[in-house]
Amino acid sequence: MFSKAAEYGIRAVIYVWGQSNKGLKMGVKDICKEIDAPEFFTAKVLQSLARLNIISSAKGPNGGFYIDEEQEEIKLIDLVVAIDGDGIFRGCALGLKQCSETNPCPIHKDFKAIRDDLTHLLQTRTIRELAQDVDKGLATLVR
Amino acid sequence: MFSKAAEYGIRAVIYVWGQSNKGLKMGVKDICKEIDAPEFFTAKVLQSLARLNIISSAKGPNGGFYIDEEQEEIKLIDLVVAIDGDGIFRGCALGLKQCSETNPCPIHKDFKAIRDDLTHLLQTRTIRELAQDVDKGLATLVR
DNA sequence: TATTCTGCTGCTTTTGAAAACATTTTTATT
DNA sequence: AATAAAAATGTTTTCAAAAGCAGCAGAATA
Numbered sequence: 001m002f003s004k005a006a007e008y009g010i011r012a013v014i015y016v017w018g019q020s021n022k023g024l025k026m027g028v029k030d031i032c033k034e035i036d037a038p039e040f041f042t043a044k045v046l047q048s049l050a051r052l053n054i055i056s057s058a059k060g061p062n063g064g065f066y067i068d069e070e071q072e073e074i075k076l077i078d079l080v081v082a083i084d085g086d087g088i089f090r091g092c093a094l095g096l097k098q099c100s101e102t103n104p105c106p107i108h109k110d111f112k113a114i115r116d117d118l119t120h121l122l123q124t125r126t127i128r129e130l131a132q133d134v135d136k137g138l139a140t141l142v143r
Numbered sequence: 144m145f146s147k148a149a150e151y152g153i154r155a156v157i158y159v160w161g162q163s164n165k166g167l168k169m170g171v172k173d174i175c176k177e178i179d180a181p182e183f184f185t186a187k188v189l190q191s192l193a194r195l196n197i198i199s200s201a202k203g204p205n206g207g208f209y210i211d212e213e214q215e216e217i218k219l220i221d222l223v224v225a226i227d228g229d230g231i232f233r234g235c236a237l238g239l240k241q242c243s244e245t246n247p248c249p250i251h252k253d254f255k256a257i258r259d260d261l262t263h264l265l266q267t268r269t270i271r272e273l274a275q276d277v278d279k280g281l282a283t284l285v286r
Numbered sequence: 287t288a289t290t291c292t293g294c295t296g297c298t299t300t301t302g303a304a305a306a307c308a309t310t311t312t313t314a315t316t
Numbered sequence: 317a318a319t320a321a322a323a324a325t326g327t328t329t330t331c332a333a334a335a336g337c338a339g340c341a342g343a344a345t346a
Contacts, residue, residue, distance in 0.1 A: 041335050047293070059291085096283070138247075202314090204313070
C-alpha cells in the first residue's frame with residue numbers, strides 16, 4: 001500500500017507530534033529507537049518533510065524535529081503525497097495506461113469506490129487525532 | 144496495490160476466459176500481444192496458475208491456455224491470492240509487525256474497513272462477469 | 287571561541303521484483 | 317518417423333527501492 005519510507009515517516013511524525021505537544025524537540029536517533037525504524041533512512045524522510053514545511057527542525061544542542069503551531073493540523077494525506085506522490089490515487093488497478101471513466105478496465109468502477117474511501121480517510125484524519133490515540137494508550141507505534 | 148505479475152495475470156485470465164468461451168485455446172504469444180504484456184514474464188504467471196488448477200493448459204500444436212468447465216467460476220480473489228499471496232489482507236498499513244485488534248496501530252480500524260471492502264469485492268466478482276463486460280465492449284484490457 | 291550536538295547532503299551497498307533469454311519437454315499433425 | 321508448435325523450466329540481466337555509511341554545515345552552550 002504505502003512505501004517503507006511513508007510507513008516510517010508517518011510513524012515518526014505521529015511520535016514527534018506527541019512529544020512536540022509536550023514542548024519537546026526530538027532527535028532522529030531517539031525517534032527511530034522509539035518507533036523501531038532504520039535511522040539514516042528515516043532521517044532522510046524527515047528532512048524532506050522539513051524542507052516541504054510539513055514539519056520543523058532545529059539544529060544545535062537541544063535541537064531536533066518538532067511541530068510548529070502552523071503545522072498542527074497536518075493531515076495524513078499531506079504526508080502520503082509528500083513522500084509517495086499521488087500515484088496511489090491515479091494508477092489503474094490492472095496497470096492500464098489509458099484507464100479512465102470513458103475507457104475503463106473491467107474493475108475500474110469497483111476500485112474507484114474503494115480509492116475514494118481511502119482518499120476521504122486520508123483527507124479527514126489528522127496527525128493530531130492519531131497522536132492523541134497513542135497518548136491515551138489506545139494505539140501503538142512499535143512492535 | 145497489486146504486483147505487476149498479478150496485473151498481467153488478471154488481464155490474461157480475463158482474456159483467456161473470453162476466448163475459451165468461444166472454444167479457443169490461446170498461446171502465450173497471442174495472449175500477450177492482445178493484452179500488451181511481457182511475454183516470458185506473463186508465461187510464468189500463467190504456468191503457475193495452471194499448476195494450481197486455476198486455469199488449464201495443453202501442450203503441442205493447437206494447444207494453449209484455456210478455462211475448464213470446472214474452472215468457470217474463478218473469482219478475482221483466487222487469482223490475487225495465488226499470485227501475490229495474502230499479504231494485502233494481512234499486513235499493517237504502517238508496517239507494524241504486531242498490529243491487531245488488541246494492539247492496533249493508530250489507523251488500524253480505518254484500514255480494516257477499507258480492506259474488508261476490498262476483500263468483499265474480490266470475493267464477489269467473477270472472471271466471468273469481467274470477461275463478459277470486455278466482450279460487450281463495456282471495458283477494455285489494453286492501452 | 288571552541289566544542290559538541292544537531293540536521294543535511296551525497297555516495298555506496300544490498301535486496302528483490304521485473305524482465306529477458308535459452309533450453310527442454312510434450313504433443314498434434316504430416 | 318519427422319516436424320513444428322506449444323507449454324514448462326532454469327538461468328541471467330536489469331533496475332529501482334531500501335538501507336547503510338561517511339563527511340559537511342549550522343547552531344547553541346560552556
